[in-house]
Amino acid sequence: MKIKSPTFDIIALFSSLICAVHCAAAPIVLSFSSLSSLHFLHSPLIEWLFIGLGVVFVFVTLWPSYKKVHHNARTLLIAALGFGIIALGRLDFSETWEVINTVFGAIMVSVAHFINWRLLRFRGGHKH
Template identity: 60%
Template sequence: MKIKNNTIDIIALSSSLICAVHCAAIPLILSFSSLSSLHFLGNKYIEGTFISFGLFFILISLWPSYIKTHQNVKPLVYAIFGFLFVVLGRLNLSELFEVINTVIGASLIAFAHYTNWKLLKSKKCYKH
């Protein structure tokens, strides 16, 4: 059974937003001493998983939609800039620098999937 493109974009958009919330909230949560046991949420493997999912969703959603359907480069450009911000955040220049860049990047990636979803919807390209 094939997964519909709109479902993939909704899942990808949701995971990107969860990533943005995760990256914005974890430093605040960890700063409270009574919640320091939640330090595992700032784990590099969890962050790597979010980044891997983002790349995976681009490969199975944005790229095929661009090639086969709408030929609009906007979602890919948003995703590329989003990942550039995420990579900038990984430079670890400061915690605030990391949080700001990662949240902007994850938000841009979510917006890329939203834009892709809207383009597909406007062309009524979904498989039923």
């Protein structure tokens, strides 16, 4: 797999941040009766779609960057920890437990992509 551009890291970073905002805001937004038609946004399908997209971005950006450019496992470890925290949030303790863990995990995945982007940018991994 050839690394073409750190653009995928930027896309992955923002998708993880959107996931974090979605998970934090969905319970609050859905509590307003006039917005109850948006309940589909708080569905397991949407949540698993974000998680699946995050995993795809790890294999498209973090892994090839680690193997071929910077050899810095920190990005992979931070992303793995982030996904582990998201998995902990899936345990059915309470909605607050799920929101806190999912938001924190998604932010960690975003941080991993940001670090990867910086490593690529400053170590010559950005090729046109």
